Amino acid sequence: MPTSLADAVVVGAGPYGLSAAAHLRGAGLDCRIIGTPMHFWNHHMPAGMFLKSEPFASSLSSPADGTSFLDYRPGWRAGRPIPVDTFASYGEWFTREAGLPAEPATVTSVERADGRFEVALETGETISTPNVVLGIGMGVFADLPAELRHLPGALCGHSSEYRDLSVFKGARVAVVGAGQSALETAVLLAEQGAEPVLITRTPALKWNAAPSDGSSPAARLLRGPQSGLGRGYRTWVWSERPEMTRLLPDRVRARIVRNTLGPAGAWWLRDRFATGIAVRTGQRLSGADATGDRVTLTTADRSGDLRVLTVDHVLAATGFTPDVDRVQILSPEIRREIARTGRSPKLDSAFGSSVPGLYFTGLAAAASFGPVMRFVHGADFCARRIARRLGQDRR
Numbered sequence: 001m002p003t004s005l006a007d008a009v010v011v012g013a014g015p016y017g018l019s020a021a022a023h024l025r026g027a028g029l030d031c032r033i034i035g036t037p038m039h040f041w042n043h044h045m046p047a048g049m050f051l052k053s054e055p056f057a058s059s060l061s062s063p064a065d066g067t068s069f070l071d072y073r074p075g076w077r078a079g080r081p082i083p084v085d086t087f088a089s090y091g092e093w094f095t096r097e098a099g100l101p102a103e104p105a106t107v108t109s110v111e112r113a114d115g116r117f118e119v120a121l122e123t124g125e126t127i128s129t130p131n132v133v134l135g136i137g138m139g140v141f142a143d144l145p146a147e148l149r150h151l152p153g154a155l156c157g158h159s160s161e162y163r164d165l166s167v168f169k170g171a172r173v174a175v176v177g178a179g180q181s182a183l184e185t186a187v188l189l190a191e192q193g194a195e196p197v198l199i200t201r202t203p204a205l206k207w208n209a210a211p212s213d214g215s216s217p218a219a220r221l222l223r224g225p226q227s228g229l230g231r232g233y234r235t236w237v238w239s240e241r242p243e244m245t246r247l248l249p250d251r252v253r254a255r256i257v258r259n260t261l262g263p264a265g266a267w268w269l270r271d272r273f274a275t276g277i278a279v280r281t282g283q284r285l286s287g288a289d290a291t292g293d294r295v296t297l298t299t300a301d302r303s304g305d306l307r308v309l310t311v312d313h314v315l316a317a318t319g320f321t322p323d324v325d326r327v328q329i330l331s332p333e334i335r336r337e338i339a340r341t342g343r344s345p346k347l348d349s350a351f352g353s354s355v356p357g358l359y360f361t362g363l364a365a366a367a368s369f370g371p372v373m374r375f376v377h378g379a380d381f382c383a384r385r386i387a388r389r390l391g392q393d394r395r
């Protein structure tokens with residue numbers, strides 16, 4: 001198929017890719033967006049899951065009014081969790097409302113040629129463009145603990161590989177992790193007739209408090225303003241002023257990204273968690289052996305005492321770690337050229353990497369712009385910054 005031309009190519013059609021494409025097209029760029037809208041949300045999150053973020057912090061961004069989550073579902077009150085299917089449908093609705101011609105294809109490689117990029121699609125087409133915006137999300141950064149990597153896929157996987165947990169009905173499933181994803185997966189498994197065993201490194205489970213407006217004005221002042229990431233003065237800065245977070249020393253920002261909104265369950269999950277889930281806290285995985293169609297896990301506590309557990313399946317809800325070297329669609333030459341902070345790309349004030357014309361969004365941008373980039377709430381800032389830069393370049 002012949003090579004075509006575009007001002008920009010956005011790779012991936014999740015909240016960040018769709019928002020970036022809406023703003024780029026709004027800035028007058030001829031922008032292609034490659035990816036199936038909300039594919040990760042429709043296929044790599046468990047059915048029955050709810051969002052942890054509040055409705056006002058769960059919007060995609062476009063330059064036009066009328067495309068927020070609350071425009072899609074007016075009257076959805078704070079504190080009422082959004083089902084994953086509703087959010088995925090919202091993203092698809094946004095795509096139509098914003099008039100985005102998302103192309104349900106996969107980008108197979110991005111290479112450099114004559115100062116431009118050649119973006120190859122699985123369809124055989126190649127697009128030549130000066131700008132590539134990576135909206136590839138988190139899936140490629142899924143973290144499976146080293147102790148589990150040798151297990152066959154039929155017995156073990158990362159949480160992002162599961163959609164339908166009802167297939168585990170009657171099975172004993174070890175869920176590894178202490179964050180919302182692990183806690184909610186354990187609840188969904190129990191509710192669907194499986195026998196989950198939650199294994200956490202942390203010595204105790206943590207739960208977020210329910211939002212409350214009942215406190216006095218003085219108490220509210222002390223707790224600080226509400227923001228997309230929650231309540232508090234510092235939280236407000238990380239949430240609403242990512243351009244300031246970017247100016248902090250790398251080491252400080254890395255600590256903020258690590259510690260802000262650490263592993264904890266949503267308040268509304270706590271009652272559902274109460275029954276039917278065995279919990280082993282303070283346990284580090286130290287070994288895993290497949291024997292027949294079961295797995296024997298060995299865990300160790302802080303004093304080194306070992307415990308053994310045999311299960312039918314191991315599900316690792318162990319999160320995502322951005323790493324430039326895992327973005328395999330980028331040619332090795334491009335990956336080598338990308339300046340980094342830790343294993344993430346080091347980005348300028350418009351999300352540009354050290355490779356001119358190559359932009360990163362979402363989780364890959366968290367090391368530069370802070371924790372808000374791990375959440376949908378960061379998409380508005382990110383999309384506007386990229387569109388402003390490329391709009392200026394075009395003019």
Ligand SMILES: Cc1cc2nc3c(=O)[nH]c(=O)nc-3n(C[C@H](O)[C@H](O)[C@H](O)COP(=O)(O)OP(=O)(O)OC[C@H]3O[C@@H](n4cnc5c(N)ncnc54)[C@H](O)[C@@H]3O)c2cc1C
Nearest residue numbers: 012014015016035039040051052053107136137362375376
């Ligand atoms: C279980 C779970 C629950 C979460 N809950 C919340 C929540 O409540 N609130 C919140 O704000 N955040 C939540 N998050 C984080 C959330 O996933 C991100 O905030 C959001 O999805 C980031 O959007 P994105 O566009 O960067 O990534 P994604 O939504 O992952 O979209 C990226 C898209 O790019 C596509 N893609 C990747 N590679 C290619 C390629 N080569 N070619 C074409 N397409 C490609 C993928 O298929 C995917 O559809 C949750 C995450 C998980 C895992």
